[in-house]
Amino acid sequence: MKKVGILGGTFNPPHIGHLIMANEVYHALKLDEVRFMPNAIAPHKTMPKDSTAENRLRMVELLVKPFKEFTVETIELERGGVSYTYDTMVALKEREPDTEFYFIIGGDMIDTLHTWHKIDELLELVKFVGIRRPGTKSQTSYDIIMVEAPEIALSSTLIRKRFATGGTLRFLLPPEVEAYIRKEGLYGAK
Numbered sequence: 001m002k003k004v005g006i007l008g009g010t011f012n013p014p015h016i017g018h019l020i021m022a023n024e025v026y027h028a029l030k031l032d033e034v035r036f037m038p039n040a041i042a043p044h045k046t047m048p049k050d051s052t053a054e055n056r057l058r059m060v061e062l063l064v065k066p067f068k069e070f071t072v073e074t075i076e077l078e079r080g081g082v083s084y085t086y087d088t089m090v091a092l093k094e095r096e097p098d099t100e101f102y103f104i105i106g107g108d109m110i111d112t113l114h115t116w117h118k119i120d121e122l123l124e125l126v127k128f129v130g131i132r133r134p135g136t137k138s139q140t141s142y143d144i145i146m147v148e149a150p151e152i153a154l155s156s157t158l159i160r161k162r163f164a165t166g167g168t169l170r171f172l173l174p175p176e177v178e179a180y181i182r183k184e185g186l187y188g189a190k
């Protein structure tokens with residue numbers, strides 16, 4: 001069976017926290033590939049007004065480009081609407097019945113996993129893989145795989161603030177993604 005990790009997110013913008021978690025899980029679980037999957041409309045989040053789905057997709061493409069084991073999954077953007085993970089995994093399983101899927105989540109998502117749409121049914125379709133995140137409990141009563149990884153208190157929110165205030169962005173996201181944000185004038189970047 002092929003083992004594929006899925007890192008779902010809003011990626012507004014993507015950052016090195018996402019790369020670190022994908023890489024740690026890729027190695028710890030000996031996956032064949034990790035797919036970064038931007039959502040159309042996030043189920044539990046107010047969606048960004050300062051970037052489009054196209055912007056987010058382009059940034060994810062730039063983020064993973066140097067790494068052959070990281071790819072982009074566009075199924076949720078193609079479907080549109082609210083991106084419930086259950087609906088996505090039903091579709092992916094149908095498309096690829098011989099693949100074992102590992103859905104990678106950070107601590108904030110671990111803490112709220114019990115509120116996800118059709119969570120019991122979803123747990124039949126995927127194995128969840130959790131990465132601890134500073135400022136969260138990173139705990140659930142569900143049986144998920146925890147992967148030990150270096151913890152980083154970095155978020156897309158912090159990066160958007162840095163763009164808006166002119167703070168340093170070095171090492172927080174790849175230069176190619178930073179350049180794209182400046183070219184498109186996202187997040188109030190000057």
Ligand SMILES: Nc1ncnc2c1ncn2[C@@H]1O[C@H](COP(=O)(O)OP(=O)(O)OP(=O)(O)O)[C@@H](O)[C@H]1O
Nearest residue numbers: 008009010011017105106109133152154155156157
């Ligand atoms: N620093 C981090 N440590 C652990 N998990 C993370 C980290 N950053 C993001 N994640 C996880 O990656 C996935 C996608 O995150 P998302 O694209 O929403 O970024 P975010 O930094 O949480 O965004 P925002 O600050 O806008 O809420 C989620 O499962 C989230 O928990």
Ligand SMILES: O=C(O)c1ccc[n+]([C@@H]2O[C@H](COP(=O)([O-])O)[C@@H](O)[C@H]2O)c1
Nearest residue numbers: 008009010039042043044084085116117
């Ligand atoms: O299906 C759900 O109910 C659900 C609830 C919250 C989050 N998710 C998914 O979890 C991933 C991370 O979410 P977010 O809000 O951090 O971008 C992303 O792929 C979301 O679509 C899914």
